[in-house]
Amino acid sequence: MSVIRKIKEKGLSLKTYSHTMLFVSIVVTVLLIASSIVAYVNFMALEHSSDNYIELEETASDLMEASDYLTEQVQCYTVLGEREYLDNYFVEAFETKRRENAIAVIEEFMPDSPALANLKDSMSHSVELMNTEYYAMRLVLEAYGDTDIPEPLKDVVLTEEDSLLSPEDKLVLAMTLVHNSSYYEQKDNIRENSNKCLEELKASAIRLHQNTESRARWALIVVMILIVVQTLIIVGMIWIHNFFGIQPVLNAVAHIKKDENIPIVGASEIRYLAGTYNFMYNAYKNSISHLNFKASHDELTGVYNRAGYEIIKNSVDITTTAMMIIDADKFKHINDTYGHEVGDKVLKRVANTLKSSFRSDDYICRIGGDEFLIFMVHLVGDPRVLIESKVTSINQQLGVTEQGVPPITLSAGVAFTDIVMDPDVMFKRADTALYYMKENGRNGCCFYTDDLETLASRHKTAISKKD
Numbered sequence: 001m002s003v004i005r006k007i008k009e010k011g012l013s014l015k016t017y018s019h020t021m022l023f024v025s026i027v028v029t030v031l032l033i034a035s036s037i038v039a040y041v042n043f044m045a046l047e048h049s050s051d052n053y054i055e056l057e058e059t060a061s062d063l064m065e066a067s068d069y070l071t072e073q074v075q076c077y078t079v080l081g082e083r084e085y086l087d088n089y090f091v092e093a094f095e096t097k098r099r100e101n102a103i104a105v106i107e108e109f110m111p112d113s114p115a116l117a118n119l120k121d122s123m124s125h126s127v128e129l130m131n132t133e134y135y136a137m138r139l140v141l142e143a144y145g146d147t148d149i150p151e152p153l154k155d156v157v158l159t160e161e162d163s164l165l166s167p168e169d170k171l172v173l174a175m176t177l178v179h180n181s182s183y184y185e186q187k188d189n190i191r192e193n194s195n196k197c198l199e200e201l202k203a204s205a206i207r208l209h210q211n212t213e214s215r216a217r218w219a220l221i222v223v224m225i226l227i228v229v230q231t232l233i234i235v236g237m238i239w240i241h242n243f244f245g246i247q248p249v250l251n252a253v254a255h256i257k258k259d260e261n262i263p264i265v266g267a268s269e270i271r272y273l274a275g276t277y278n279f280m281y282n283a284y285k286n287s288i289s290h291l292n293f294k295a296s297h298d299e300l301t302g303v304y305n306r307a308g309y310e311i312i313k314n315s316v317d318i319t320t321t322a323m324m325i326i327d328a329d330k331f332k333h334i335n336d337t338y339g340h341e342v343g344d345k346v347l348k349r350v351a352n353t354l355k356s357s358f359r360s361d362d363y364i365c366r367i368g369g370d371e372f373l374i375f376m377v378h379l380v381g382d383p384r385v386l387i388e389s390k391v392t393s394i395n396q397q398l399g400v401t402e403q404g405v406p407p408i409t410l411s412a413g414v415a416f417t418d419i420v421m422d423p424d425v426m427f428k429r430a431d432t433a434l435y436y437m438k439e440n441g442r443n444g445c446c447f448y449t450d451d452l453e454t455l456a457s458r459h460k461t462a463i464s465k466k467d
Helices: 002-011 013-082 083-096 098-109 116-146 165-177 181-257 267-287 306-314 331-338 340-355 384-398 423-439 450-466
Strands: 322-328 363-366 371-376 410-416 444-447
Touching: 002 340, 013 083, 013 098, 013 116, 013 165, 013 181, 083 116, 116 181, 181 267, 267 444, 306 363, 322 340, 322 423, 322 450, 331 340, 340 363, 340 371, 340 384, 384 410, 384 444, 410 423, 423 444, 423 450
Parallel strands: 410 444
Antiparallel strands: 322 371, 322 410, 363 371
């Protein structure tokens, strides 16, 4: 048994391998789940970043549109003098407040951005520009004698010089204030600074978006790598179990059917089973070979005797074995005619012919005076044709006189099955087939079928009635 333990130590342990791979698979699965969560979070952040960037672009557009809209309304008012433009200006400045709302949105996205601080500073400089616009609008109100003065313009006081101007001159001065080069230069400075700040904010948003995209991409790559690793682990486990477990077992079954030792290959557990089986198999074979020859063999013919038959019947695989019971036809007549000495020579010739006609793996037994039994082992498929040809060949050999031994023929009853069956039941079936053969012409073989039981029973009943 120490040899078996050494054999076990040499092979891969499926138990250890399975536990290791299970642990690795669990670790990879946990990492895969965690990476999937990280990837999901990053992609959600990427989606949020994309939404923020789009909203930032829309907000920047609103900011510049609002600034241009205020300029447009004050210029239209000073030129056309229609109250509608004045009202639009103050609705935008104090109710809609797109500029202030835009800056609030940007501040929500990037509260600590230096560009945001510069943008706020740039927008605060527009107060000076608005003062000019307020003054121009107050001039227009005074020129038209409009007493419905908006609240922001009530605190605007015209200079003494401007207040003395005629309505026409006041209108000209108002148009000049919001259309001269100084106004446009101031307006362009504010726009340029605002655009610069907005571009910086967009660049920051793009960098944030790219960083988020990079993290999401790497998280996805990690997930894909883990999926590949998990797949390789599964394929590896299947291959290892097949190569070191299933295939050695199938190979072992094939060798067992051939009544051979099992190759010691595969995992340590399979190797241990193979070593144990081989140990027991060899011990069994040794025990069979070392049986007392006289106790298990027929002294006259050299084949197994009844005691040997009792040992063999419990050691063969019935599902791949055919049992043949053979009887010498009219053997009593030979004994009566030629004497028992010649009869013994006939039995020896029958035994030698059977041994030369069957394989060394098959077992030949003499179970009675002129009755033999053969175990044809390790059969594959239907053996009828093979058995019939053997019986025919044997009867042809025995059907001629040889060295003074008279001719004789044999009758055989055969039983076989592909299911596990009690050897004694199979013996009865083969004996029934033999009985039928001897009652129906001898010199051949008969295979057991269920119908033979009925025929044999009827024949015995008829005989008993005659008696």
